Amino acid sequence: MSHNTDPNNLANNFAKYTALPRTVKIKKVVDETRKIKTFFLDTKIWAAPGQFIMVWIPGVDEKPFGLSYIGNDTAITIQPKGKFTKKMLGLSVGDRIGVRGPYGNGFTLKKNACIIAGGCGIIPLAPLAEMIKNCVVIIGAKTSEDLLFIERMRKASELYIATDDGSSGAKGYATDILRKLLKEKTFDVIYTCGPEAMIKSVFDIAEEHGIETQASLERFMKCGFGVCGQCVINGFRVCKDGPVFSSEQLRKMTELGKFARLKSGRKVTVKEYYNWRS
Amino acid sequence: MFETTKSLKTKLLGINLSNPTIMPAGFLGVSADSLIRAYENGAGAVTTKSISLEERNGHANPTVLSFGYGLINAVGLSNPGIDEYVEEIKEVKKRKIPLILNTIGDDNQDFVDVAKMGEAAGVDIIEINISCPNVVHRKPYYADPELLSGLVQEVKDAVSIPIIVKLSPNVTNIKEIAKAVELAGADGISAINTVGPGMIINIETAKPVMAFKKGGLSGPAIKPIAIRCVYDIYEAVSIPIIGMGGITNGRDLIEMIMAGATAVGVGSAIYYRGLDVFKKICAEAHEWMRDNGYSSIKQIIGAAHES
Numbered sequence: 001m002s003h004n005t006d007p008n009n010l011a012n013n014f015a016k017y018t019a020l021p022r023t024v025k026i027k028k029v030v031d032e033t034r035k036i037k038t039f040f041l042d043t044k045i046w047a048a049p050g051q052f053i054m055v056w057i058p059g060v061d062e063k064p065f066g067l068s069y070i071g072n073d074t075a076i077t078i079q080p081k082g083k084f085t086k087k088m089l090g091l092s093v094g095d096r097i098g099v100r101g102p103y104g105n106g107f108t109l110k111k112n113a114c115i116i117a118g119g120c121g122i123i124p125l126a127p128l129a130e131m132i133k134n135c136v137v138i139i140g141a142k143t144s145e146d147l148l149f150i151e152r153m154r155k156a157s158e159l160y161i162a163t164d165d166g167s168s169g170a171k172g173y174a175t176d177i178l179r180k181l182l183k184e185k186t187f188d189v190i191y192t193c194g195p196e197a198m199i200k201s202v203f204d205i206a207e208e209h210g211i212e213t214q215a216s217l218e219r220f221m222k223c224g225f226g227v228c229g230q231c232v233i234n235g236f237r238v239c240k241d242g243p244v245f246s247s248e249q250l251r252k253m254t255e256l257g258k259f260a261r262l263k264s265g266r267k268v269t270v271k272e273y274y275n276w277r278s
Numbered sequence: 279m280f281e282t283t284k285s286l287k288t289k290l291l292g293i294n295l296s297n298p299t300i301m302p303a304g305f306l307g308v309s310a311d312s313l314i315r316a317y318e319n320g321a322g323a324v325t326t327k328s329i330s331l332e333e334r335n336g337h338a339n340p341t342v343l344s345f346g347y348g349l350i351n352a353v354g355l356s357n358p359g360i361d362e363y364v365e366e367i368k369e370v371k372k373r374k375i376p377l378i379l380n381t382i383g384d385d386n387q388d389f390v391d392v393a394k395m396g397e398a399a400g401v402d403i404i405e406i407n408i409s410c411p412n413v414v415h416r417k418p419y420y421a422d423p424e425l426l427s428g429l430v431q432e433v434k435d436a437v438s439i440p441i442i443v444k445l446s447p448n449v450t451n452i453k454e455i456a457k458a459v460e461l462a463g464a465d466g467i468s469a470i471n472t473v474g475p476g477m478i479i480n481i482e483t484a485k486p487v488m489a490f491k492k493g494g495l496s497g498p499a500i501k502p503i504a505i506r507c508v509y510d511i512y513e514a515v516s517i518p519i520i521g522m523g524g525i526t527n528g529r530d531l532i533e534m535i536m537a538g539a540t541a542v543g544v545g546s547a548i549y550y551r552g553l554d555v556f557k558k559i560c561a562e563a564h565e566w567m568r569d570n571g572y573s574s575i576k577q578i579i580g581a582a583h584e585s
Contacts, residue, residue: 014498017550019344023482054340058485062339096483100343223342227549228353229306229327235315237306264333265308266358 019225021056021098026091032148036120037089038068038077043099045074048106049128050216050244054224056098060087064221064239066124066193067102068149077148079120081278103224104243107191107214114138114187115157116174116202118194122149124216124243125193130156136181140174140198143167175201187211196270200257203250213247219260220277230265283564285573288322290518290541291440291465293376293402295322298535298575299556302468302522302543303328303380303407303444304353306553310369313377320556322541323376326363328407330382331391333359337412338489343478348497348524349546350476352412352490355382360392364399371400378403380444384416386429390436397437404437406430406464409446409471411494420446423458430462442466442520447473447500447507453514460515468520468543470507473500497546498524505537512538512580526550528562535575536582 028040045053047070055076056062061084068077078088091097107128113135115125122139126149129137137157141147144167153159160177161169170177175198178190186209192202193216206213219231219238226240233255236242241249250256260273268276286297300323306312307327316324336356343350357363370377379396381404383389393404408419408426419426426443433441443459445452447470456467472494478487486492504523511519521534522543534542547555563575572578 014346017344018346020478021340021343021480021487023480056340056487058480058483060338061489098480098483098487222339222353223351225344225549226553227305227349227546228342228351229308229312230356232306232309232312235309235311237312261308262358263335264356264358265327266333266362267309 019100021054021062021100023096023098026093026095026097029091029093032077033145036077036079036148038075039088039091040069040073040075041097041099043074044072045099045102046071047102049131050106050124051102051104052124052224052243053099053101054103054221055088056100057084057087057091058096058098060084062098064103064224066216066243068123068126070127077120077123101224103239105241107216107244110189112188113191114178114181114189115191116140116178116194117192118174118198119146120148121192121194121198121216122153123193125191126152128191129153134158136160136187138162138174138177138181140194173201174198175205178202178205182209189214192216195274196257196260203247203256206247213250214244215250216243217245217256218243220263230261232261285564285567286560286575288541288575290323290520291403291442293323295376295541297322297556297560298531298539298541299544299559300378300520300522300541301325301556302545303378303405304351305545305548307380310366313366313370314373314375316553316556317373317375319554320560321544322556323378323402324370325378325380325405326367326401327357328355328380328382328410329357329360329363329392329396330355331360331388333357333362340488341490341493343487343493344497344549345478345499348495348499349549350478350488350493350495351472352475352488352493354412354490355410360395364395367396367399367401377401378405378442380405380407382407382410386432389429389433393433393437393441397439402439403466404433404439404441405468406433406441406443407471409444409448411446411448411472411475412490412492421449421455423455426455427458427462430459430464434463440465442468444471445469445507445511446471447503447523452507453510456511456514460517464517466518466520467511467515468522469511470500470504470523472496473503473523496523497549498526500524501526501530505533508534508537508539509582512583525559526555528559528564528566531559531563532566532578535578536580538580538583540579
């Protein structure tokens with residue numbers, strides 16, 4: 001008989017199933033760009049890069065954030081988007097927020113890797129780059145002012161930059177750089193996070209070259225632990241089966257880069273979804 | 279389809295189920311693909327998210343948390359509205375998966391309209407949900423037998439597929455409500471909806487944690503209440519009961535059936551044991567039945583009652 005049929009088994013383990021926000025203080029705030037800030041928390045969260053926490057501002061809302069720093073210097077990095085992030089960006093050292101998690105699966109570490117990020121997509125990828133060491137990192141953004149973690153990534157990797165307006169690095173997309181690099185070398189894995197159109201392009205390129213992809217995806221989330229079904233892409237729960245998905249899973253996602261769901265669960269185009277989120 | 283053993287096969291309101299587990303409303307019911315995935319993981323039937331006539335955004339987060347002994351939720355009945363949702367229903371029904379449509383509404387006509395569109399889209403059973411504790415009800419259907427009877431009659435007259443009514447445990451006399459529902463023409467009863475509502479306060483900030491402040495309780499903490507309610511309902515009516523509330527393993531399933539359930543909802547257990555909890559529970563129930571000399575779950579329905 002399996003242990004799960006023991007009527008006392010769950011009762012003995014209820015504490016580990018608690019998923020309530022615990023309050024932590026903000027211990028340091030760092031301005032990353034004109035708009036983006038990193039909040040270091042007075043707690044240590046040990047997570048795999050790519051895992052996320054649910055952040056609660058009492059009386060406001062609760063949202064998922066990938067960790068930008070992990071462990072001793074646990075931090076989240078916030079870009080202004082909606083009501084929640086604007087409120088968060090107004091908080092200072094000593095203020096209290098609630099956190100629960102870490103949730104989700106995180107990236108699987110491999111050598112000979114290329115990390116490709118669009119805009120704030122570098123947030124969950126930065127700790128990964130530092131852990132892998134000696135990988136290639138490509139960051140794409142609209143302008144030089146939107147580039148995040150540039151010095152940090154320069155220290156940890158062979159860094160390439162692309163901006164839409166050419167104000168920093170090469171003019172064009174991060175995927176242009178990826179294509180160029182793939183003419184001279186290959187990678188065992190490509191890690192990616194960013195706008196979904198970019199992720200889709202990266203995945204298509206990786207597939208053409210027979211390279212494994214690990215992509216971190218985003219959807220509007222509620223429970224964070226896989227029961228409510230709000231954050232699904234096809235049948236995949238971003239909070240529980242992801243947020244990092246494998247090539248095999250990405251191949252099955254007919255909605256990737258095309259559809260996402262609003263708070264009501266209504267399926268709309270990814271473009272409409274992004275308009276709602278910003 | 280997930281093949282279970284013969285001993286778990288059952289029939290609910292004329293519909294053949296491979297086993298008595300049903301994924302209830304509120305769990306993974308947002309998309310057709312999720313419902314299909316639950317079915318592939320062993321659910322005998324699946325239930326949609328609660329669907330209303332118009333789109334609803336629900337409450338702000340936190341909407342679903344775990345307090346250890348169970349879950350607390352106040353999602354607030356978010357759904358895209360039946361017009362949009364029929365596409366998900368059609369997708370599920372392409373696979374011939376037994377599907378229950380959980381309907382919500384502000385008045386009788388809302389329920390009738392949603393039920394009719396659901397029937398047209400191919401659902402097998404209409405579930406009238408009047409018992410969600412996480413919204414302000416315009417009409418107190420859940421605790422008013424007369425009001426509820428009128429609703430049940432109108433929906434019953436409007437559709438030709440079976441209708442069941444999901445009851446709240448948060449009433450003084452659940453037998454009285456169950457009898458009224460049966461008399462009004464309901465084909466079955468599902469019980470229970472979430473308990474409470476309850477509240478959790480974060481003491482460092484002195485603030486209720488849920489955005490809606492309170493929320494309905496589910497999971498292992500409420501199982502004895504669910505068992506008692508189903509036991510009471512079984513004494514009061516002769517229509518089939520879908521029993522739910524904290525069912526987490528095979529022994530729980532057997533217990534719920536002995537209380538009087540024909541089929542059993544499994545929801546919060548997805549959190550404790552994963553999406554394949556349906557398969558796990560079936561395997562455990564089958565093993566228990568084999569060890570205790572039962573060959574069919576029909577032999578144990580209501581077994582806890584004195585004959």
